[in-house]
Amino acid sequence: xxxxxxxxxxxxxxxxxxxxxxxxxxxxxxxxxxxxxxxxxxxxxxxxxxxxxxxxxxxxxxxxxxxxxxxxxxxxxxxxxxxxxxxxxxxxxxxxxxxxxxxxxxxxxxxxxxxxxxxxxxxxxxxxxxxxxxxxxxxxxxxxxxxxxxxxxxxxxxxxxxxxxxxxxxxxxxxxxxxxxxxxxxxxxxxxxxxxxxxxxxxxxxxxxxxxxxxxxxxxxxxxxxxxxxxxxxxxxxxxxxxxxxxxxxxxxxxxx
Amino acid sequence: xxxxxxxxxxxxxxxxxxxxxxxxxxxxxxxxxxxxxxxxxxxxxxxxxxxxxxxxxxxxxxxxxxxxxxxxxxxxxxxxxxxxxxxxxxxxxxxxxxxxxxxxxxxxxxxxxxxxxxxxxxxxxxxxxxxxxxxxxxxxxxxxxxxxxxxxxxxxxxxxxxxxxxxxxxxxxxxxxxxxxxxxxxxxxxxxxxxxxxxxxxxxxxxxxxxxxxxxxxxxxxxxxxxxxxxxxxxxxxxxxxxxxxxxxxxxxxxxxxxxxxxxxxxxxxxxxxxxxxxxxxxxxxxxxxxxxxxxxxxxxxxxxxxxxxxxxxxxxxxxxxxxxxxxxxxxxxxxxxxxxxxxxxxxxxxxxxxxxxxxxxxxxxxxxxxxxxxxxxxxxxxxxxxxxxxxxxxxxxxxxxxxxxxxxxxxxxxx
Amino acid sequence: xxxxxxxxxxxxxxxxxxxxxxxxxxxxxxxxxxxxxxxxxxxxxxxxxxxxxxxxxxxxxxxxxxxxxxxxxxxxxxxxxxxxxxxxxxxxxxxxxxxxxxxxxxxxxxxxxxxxxxxxxxxxxxxxxxxxxxxxxxxxxxxxxxxxxxxxxxxxxx
Numbered sequence: 001x002x003x004x005x006x007x008x009x010x011x012x013x014x015x016x017x018x019x020x021x022x023x024x025x026x027x028x029x030x031x032x033x034x035x036x037x038x039x040x041x042x043x044x045x046x047x048x049x050x051x052x053x054x055x056x057x058x059x060x061x062x063x064x065x066x067x068x069x070x071x072x073x074x075x076x077x078x079x080x081x082x083x084x085x086x087x088x089x090x091x092x093x094x095x096x097x098x099x100x101x102x103x104x105x106x107x108x109x110x111x112x113x114x115x116x117x118x119x120x121x122x123x124x125x126x127x128x129x130x131x132x133x134x135x136x137x138x139x140x141x142x143x144x145x146x147x148x149x150x151x152x153x154x155x156x157x158x159x160x161x162x163x164x165x166x167x168x169x170x171x172x173x174x175x176x177x178x179x180x181x182x183x184x185x186x187x188x189x190x191x192x193x194x195x196x197x198x199x200x201x202x203x204x205x206x207x208x209x210x211x212x213x214x215x216x217x218x219x220x221x222x223x224x225x226x227x228x229x230x231x232x233x234x235x236x237x238x239x240x241x242x243x244x245x246x247x248x249x250x251x252x253x254x255x256x257x
Numbered sequence: 258x259x260x261x262x263x264x265x266x267x268x269x270x271x272x273x274x275x276x277x278x279x280x281x282x283x284x285x286x287x288x289x290x291x292x293x294x295x296x297x298x299x300x301x302x303x304x305x306x307x308x309x310x311x312x313x314x315x316x317x318x319x320x321x322x323x324x325x326x327x328x329x330x331x332x333x334x335x336x337x338x339x340x341x342x343x344x345x346x347x348x349x350x351x352x353x354x355x356x357x358x359x360x361x362x363x364x365x366x367x368x369x370x371x372x373x374x375x376x377x378x379x380x381x382x383x384x385x386x387x388x389x390x391x392x393x394x395x396x397x398x399x400x401x402x403x404x405x406x407x408x409x410x411x412x413x414x415x416x417x418x419x420x421x422x423x424x425x426x427x428x429x430x431x432x433x434x435x436x437x438x439x440x441x442x443x444x445x446x447x448x449x450x451x452x453x454x455x456x457x458x459x460x461x462x463x464x465x466x467x468x469x470x471x472x473x474x475x476x477x478x479x480x481x482x483x484x485x486x487x488x489x490x491x492x493x494x495x496x497x498x499x500x501x502x503x504x505x506x507x508x509x510x511x512x513x514x515x516x517x518x519x520x521x522x523x524x525x526x527x528x529x530x531x532x533x534x535x536x537x538x539x540x541x542x543x544x545x546x547x548x549x550x551x552x553x554x555x556x557x558x559x560x561x562x563x564x565x566x567x568x569x570x571x572x573x574x575x576x577x578x579x580x581x582x583x584x585x586x587x588x589x590x591x592x593x594x595x596x597x598x599x600x601x602x603x604x605x606x607x608x609x610x611x612x613x614x615x616x617x618x619x620x621x622x623x624x625x626x627x628x629x630x631x632x633x634x635x636x637x638x639x640x641x642x643x644x645x646x647x648x649x650x651x652x653x654x655x656x657x658x659x660x661x662x663x664x665x666x667x668x669x670x671x672x673x
Numbered sequence: 674x675x676x677x678x679x680x681x682x683x684x685x686x687x688x689x690x691x692x693x694x695x696x697x698x699x700x701x702x703x704x705x706x707x708x709x710x711x712x713x714x715x716x717x718x719x720x721x722x723x724x725x726x727x728x729x730x731x732x733x734x735x736x737x738x739x740x741x742x743x744x745x746x747x748x749x750x751x752x753x754x755x756x757x758x759x760x761x762x763x764x765x766x767x768x769x770x771x772x773x774x775x776x777x778x779x780x781x782x783x784x785x786x787x788x789x790x791x792x793x794x795x796x797x798x799x800x801x802x803x804x805x806x807x808x809x810x811x812x813x814x815x816x817x818x819x820x821x822x823x824x825x826x827x828x829x830x831x
Contacts, residue, residue, distance in 0.1 A: 015684050022691030026350060029704055029713070037706065051796040053784040055758040062762050063728045070258040076273045081791075090622065095273035099784030101804060108268045108623070123791035137454060139711045143356035144345040148714035151706040158718040163345055164338020166278040167356055173455035175272030175619045181258050184338040194725035203729050209753040209785075210795060241454055251793070257270065257620035347690065348698050353710045364686075372679035411682065413675035420675065427676050 037151035040246075041191055042218040044225045044234070045127050047251040050212040052077055052125040054099030059207035061097060063192060065182075072178040073097065074189035075129040075204055080255050081105065081115055082122040088255045089115060100125070126256050127212060129204065130155065130176040130189035131237065131245030138168040138177060138188075147186060153246060154193050159185045173241040191215060218246070260637055264628050271623035277615045280641045281629055282336040284611045285649050287446045287468060288475065288604055289329040292653075294439040295476010296322035297370065301439075302524065304373075304432035310516040316377060317487070317666040318480040323370050324656035330363065332649055335640040355449040366435070366442050373431040375409070376424045378664045382410045405663060443472040450610060457550030457621075458557070458614040463539050470532035475603035477525045481518065482596040485589055488514040518592060522582050529599070533575050536606070553621040561616060561624065566609050574602015728762040731755065735763065742820055749822040759819065779804070782813040 060075045061068050076095035081103075082088050091106040105113040136155050139147050146162035149155050162185035169177040169186060180187040192202035196215065200206075205213045216225025228234070228250075235252040236245045261276035296318040302308055303315030334340040350357040375382075389395065389403040413420075444465040450456070451464025488510055495507040540558070543551060558566055581595035612627045630642030639645055701716035735756045736743040746752055757763060759781060760773045788801030808816075816826045 015688055018688045018691050019684065022687070022694070025691075025694070027352075029709065048793065049795050051785055051794070051799055052789070055755070055784070059729055059755075059758070059762075064725075067258055071262060072259055072274050088622075090270045090620070092270075092273055098780060100789070101780055101783035101787045103787070103789050108271070109266075117790060120791065122793050123789070123796075124794040125796065136711060141354045141356070141453070142351055143354040143359070144342075145349045145351045145702070145713040145715070146345075148705070149707045149711040150719055156714075156718065156722055158715055160718070160721075161342070161345060161349075161715055162339065163342040165333075165336070165356060166338075167354065167449075169274075169278050171453055171455050173619065175275050178274035178276075179260065179278070179338060181260070190722065193722045195727055197723045200727065200731070206729060206731050207755050207758055209751075209755070209758070211753075257622055348694055349702055349713070351709075351713050368679070368683045372683070375679050376676075411675075411678040413678055415675065423676050 037153075038219060040153040040218045041132060041196065042153075042216050042225060042229065043129065043132070043191070043247040044214040044216065044228060045247060045249045046212050046214075047124055047126050047249060047253075049210040050077065050125040050127055051210055052079060052096065052100040053209065054096040055207040055209065056127060056204035056213060057095055057097045059203040060189070060192075063195075063203035066187070067181050068097065070181045071095065072181065072187075074176075074187065075127065078126045078128060078256070079105075080122075080124055080126065080253070081120055082255055083115060083119045084121050089113065090255070090257060122253075124251070124253065126249075126252070127204075128174070128176075128237070129247060130191075131174060131243070131247045132191060134244035134246060135242060137171045137173065137241065137243050141167045141171040143167065150193075154191050154196075155188070156190050156193060157186050157188065159183055162186050173238050173243065174245075263638060264630055264641070266626040266628060267618075267623065268626065269618075269623035270620045271618040271625060272620060275618055275625065277612065277625055277627050279611055279615065280336070280627070281646055282332045282641055282649075284604075284607045285646060286329060286332040286336075287443065287472075287611075288607045289325055289332060289649065289653075290443050290446055291468070291472030291475045291603065291607075292479050293322050293325045293329060293366075293476065294443040294469070294472040295474065295478075296325065296480050297435055297439040297476070298473050299477050299480050299521070299524075301432035301436050304428050305436075308520060310520040312517075314480055314484045314517050314521065317484060318476075319370065319374060319377065320660050320664050320666050321480060321483065321653065321657055322476075323367075323374060324653045324660055326363075326367055326370060327656055328649060328652040331652065332645075333359075335645050335649075355445055355452060358445050362438070362442050362445060366438050369431050369435040369438060373428055373435065374664055375411070376427045376431070379410065379413060379424055380416050380421060381665065382406050382663075383414050383416050386410055387414075402662075409663065440469050440472075444469045450614070455619065456614050457554055457617075459610065461539055463535055464610075467532065467535045467539070470528055470535060471603050471606050473528045474525065474532050475600060477521060477528065478596045478599040478603075481521050481525070482593065482600070484517065485514070485593060485596075489589065514589070518589070519587065522587065522592070525599070526579070526582060529575065529579060533571070550621060553617045557613060557616050557624070561626075562609060562613050565605060565613070570602050570605035570609055573598055574605050575599075578602070728764050729755075729757050730763040730766075731757070738767075745820045749820065749824075751819055751822040777812055777814050779811065779813055782817075782819070786813075 054077055057073055057076055058068075060066070061073060064074055066073060071094065073095040076092050077100075078090055078092045078096075079100055080088060080090045089105040093100070093106040103115070103117075105115065107113055132149075132153055132155050134153065136149055139149055139155060142148075143165060144161060144163055146158045147155060147168055148158070164179065164184055164186070166179065166186070169179070172188075177186055177188045179185070192200075192204075195202055202213075202215055205215050214225050216223040216229075218226050218229070220226060229248050232250065234248040234250055236248060237252065237256070239245070259276065261278055261280075264280060265276040267275070299311070300315045300318040300322065303311035334343060337343055346357055347360045350360060352358065386403060386406040389399060389406070392399065395403060447465035447468030450459040450468075451461055453459045492507055492510050492514075495510060543554065578595040578598040581591055581598075584591070615625055615627070617624055630638035633639035633642055633644045699715050699717070702714070703716070705712040705714060705716060732743060732755055739756075743756065746754070746756075757773075760775050763773065764770060766773060783804050785799050786801040787804050788799075790797050818824065
């Protein structure tokens with residue numbers, strides 16, 4: 001075999017090996033870590049107890065460095081007012097960061113609607129936050145692996161890796177995600193992971209004066225939240241999307257969007 | 258503070274984090290890749306099936322497809338919040354996401370088009386480089402031209418008949434292989450939308466097929482339009498010369514043009530019928546099954562977006578050009594506005610899907626209005642505004658002009 | 674066989690990309706607990722989130738120094754309200770900030786005390802006022818003491 005043939009063969013061989021290894025690295029990426037975690041965080045919201053004070057939203061924004069006056073939030077509270085005809089009016093003025101200091105319905109465009117007290121048959125507040133779904137559609141659609149589900153069920157966003165395509169924001173059926181106004185990456189509630197990982201409660205749970213918000217570990221049968229979920233009538237939001245949400249509601253009425 | 262609030266106006270009950278995140282550049286992206294796919298399919302119709310009247314337009318369509326292909330990723334770069342990280346999709350692709358397919362598909366398709374162009378123009382590249390090689394005292398421009406052509410030949414200097422036959426065969430194979438890849442390039446864009454179960458308007462298995470069909474329509478219409486423009490320019494130049502030879506050339510050009518046009522129109526009509534049937538089927542199904550989301554979708558489709566959908570897309574963008582193209586005795590004068598309307602219709606289809614899908618809230622009780630930024634007051638309102646659109650619209654022509662210097666397609670006597 | 678030359682060019686590009694990936698992909702990026710669909714990420718990021726600064730310290734932190742106020746509050750209707758809800762997050766107080774900025778605005782109190790009679794909601798149980806009619810524009814704290822909420826209003830002399 002002459003030199004030319006040898007070089008050709010060597011180049012072809014190296015190329016083949018590099019190609020094979022590269023493809024293997026893409027289609028069968030290395031499994032770095034495997035195991036079952038002892039914790040799976042779940043959340044409980046009692047909509048009977050919520051008084052619409054909005055301290056949870058304020059605490060969340062300040063704790064998680066979301067600009068207070070920006071119209072995005074990791075959590076918010078919705079108000080629902082139902083009249084005698086069964087008409088439902090709902091709003092979430094400035095995501096309830098300043099609470100509900102008026103009974104008017106915010107219709108957008110600077111327009112408001114007043115509902116006379118005697119016409120109100122049923123009205124309540126519904127706090128909402130990321131459901132940390134067991135089958136998160138937002139994680140499924142991330143093209144680069146910047147958002148993921150951690151071993152304990154919390155869905156996190158890697159700020160250094162997010163390219164800002166916004167696919168995860170479009171894929172969330174609950175509207176939980178948004179672009180952080182300063183970091184320009186996807187952001188969402190992560191159950192205050194920096195707090196719960198050291199035994200503290202999320203900022204919203206701590207701030208809530210009525211015990212509306214509670215966090216627990218579904219894998220611990222003695223956990224008070226687990227006990228409620230297992231023994232009381234609870235509901236999840238929009239189960240039809242198949243995302244298997246892990247935020248449970250007491251009193252989730254059919255008017256809730 | 259919130260960037261997207263610059264072009265989103267909310268009405269009634271909308272979740273706080275809902276804005277129109279996928280704006281004009283996400284409308285432009287499928288429009289551009291649609292033109293890419295369509296131009297390639299048109300080119301392949303000639304190379305695969307030897308449809309003689311398409312010879313002129315086929316070569317030109319391929320070069321334009323390549324130029325458009327270079328511009329399509331630019332729309333995405335202008336959309337991304339972190340464009341400098343765009344290559345992460347090649348580093349850690351998450352293939353459960355349709356967007357991750359983008360990197361692979363784009364690379365494969367670009368390779369096919371580039372290779373096919375190489376085989377088509379290899380003889381020309383060799384001829385130019387040999388001609389310039391012999392020339393002493395080359396100017397700087399000629400030196401660059403020489404080296405560019407020499408490198409592009411990849412050292413394959415044999416232009417014997419046997420060699421060129423191999424080239425033609427390779428072109429045929431690539432044209433054939435390229436068609437499904439071109440369809441995939443645009444079909445996956447349809448999949449990106451169709452698989453989002455959270456969006457009531459986007460979620461349908463028909464979406465990838467609708468996108469592919471309308472892509473072919475747009476690509477064919479686009480190439481026909483540019484071809485007509487070029488032929489008209491040639492006719493204008495020929496008619497000004499006023500001699501017997503030039504009047505023969507004029508007749509020749511006219512004849513070729515009409516032939517190519519009539520054949521291409523047949524294919525255009527076929528794909529237009531296919532495309533509009535699928536869209537109407539989707540609408541009929543939705544209205545018939547009337548699932549939970551139908552109330553708000555009906556308000557958007559028949560109310561807020563009625564003009565965009567029925568007047569602009571279906572009537573002006575489909576029905577009118579349909580009639581114009583089908584009436585007997587098709588002339589260039591009638592074809593041009595028809596083709597422009599077709600392109601407009603396909604653009605509106607992308608708009609109605611992308612923006613339309615974000616016109617209603619996840620609450621199904623609120624709306625969002627999109628206001629395209631016209632005057633750029635910041636980099637963001639340029640990128641995702643009219644400025645960005647115009648830049649994308651102009652780039653393919655600039656690139657085509659550059660590519661034409663290496664892969665010339667604007668002569669009647671083409672090498673093949 | 675010159676026909677394979679474009680293929681060689683493509684394969685060379687692929688090889689360059691694959692080699693570049695070896696250097697550019699973070700070592701800890703891989704499939705973790707939840708599998709490829711849900712667990713494809715950079716492991717170090719979990720630690721980065723754990724290191725995020727805590728801002729709200731909770732009542733148990735305040736009571737260390739401010740026992741008197743905390744106890745007063747504990748005997749009143751406001752006993753379930755966190756200190757930081759009105760006083761703002763403690764952060765690294767008293768190192769930084771030395772004093773917390775108290776929100777004395779009317780709007781703070783109206784969060785709960787705008788009277789809203791909402792059947793089925795606990796909001797109905799909270800005593801409140803109509804903000805347009807009850808001393809509009811004035812700070813609630815001028816007459817009411819939030820730390821002794823059970824006592825009737827006390828008019829403070831200014």
